[in-house]
Amino acid sequence: MPILKTTAYTARITFLGRMIGTYDLLHSEPCASLKATFAGIEGETHEGIAVPSCTRMTPLYRKGTDIANTRQVSILSAEELAQIAAKMGLESLSPSLLGATMVVEGIPDFSHIPPGSRLQGTSGATLVVNLNNRPCTIPSRAIEAQHPGFGKAFAAAAKNRRGVVAWVEREGSFALGDTLSLHIPDQRVWAHLDEARKA
Secondary structure: OOOEEEEEEEEEEEEEEEEOOOOOOOOEEEOOEEEEEOOEEOOOOOOOOEEEOOHHHOOOOOOOOEEEOOOOEEEEEHHHHHHHHHHHOOOOOOHHHHOOOEEEEOOOOHHHOOOOOEEEOOOOOEEEEEEEOOOOOHHHHHHHHHOOOOHHHHHHHHOOOOOEEEEEEEOEEEEOOOEEEEEEEOOOOOOOHHHHHHO
16 A cells, blocks of 8 residues: 555746855755755755754754755745745845755645655656754845845744755656656654644
C-alpha cells in the first residue's frame, strides 16, 4: 500500500535561485534552471550530504555536530511572499534577499504542508519537505541593505509564511515555469500533537 497520497494540488515554479558565498548576507542569484543531485543543488552554498548542525537543532546536538543535510533547498510561496512584503509595508520583496532556492505559486497555506510531503517536478526530480522554515534575523540584514528601515520588520511579518526546507530524494532538474505535483503522507495527524507541544 502506498504511503503517499497524490493530491490535486500543483504549483508552478516562478523563481529559481542559487546562493553562492557565505551566510552573512543572504543573496541567491536568479537562474533559469537548477540541477538537483543527492547532495542538493549543484554549486549552491547549502550543497552537501552532511552539514554542521546549527542552533535550530540544539535540543538534539551540540552546535557544529555533523548531521544529514535536510536543508538543501529553501522553498517559498509566491502568495506568502507577497503577504510578507505587504505586512512589512513594501510593494514587493525579492526572494533573492531571503536566499531562496525556489518560489512556487498555487498551493494554499504552503508553509504548512505536512513534513514528509513530496514535490515532484516534470523531470522527475523530487524534493522531500523536511520542516517549516522559521524566520531568522539573517535575511533582515540583506533586506535592510536593499530597503533601509525595513529589515527589522521581516521576522514578525514572515512568521508562518517563511516556506519550507527540503532535500533531494530523486535527482533531476528544475526550470522556471515547471509544474510541481504535491504528494502528502497518507496518515492522520498524531493524536498527541497538542499535548506534546505544551512540554
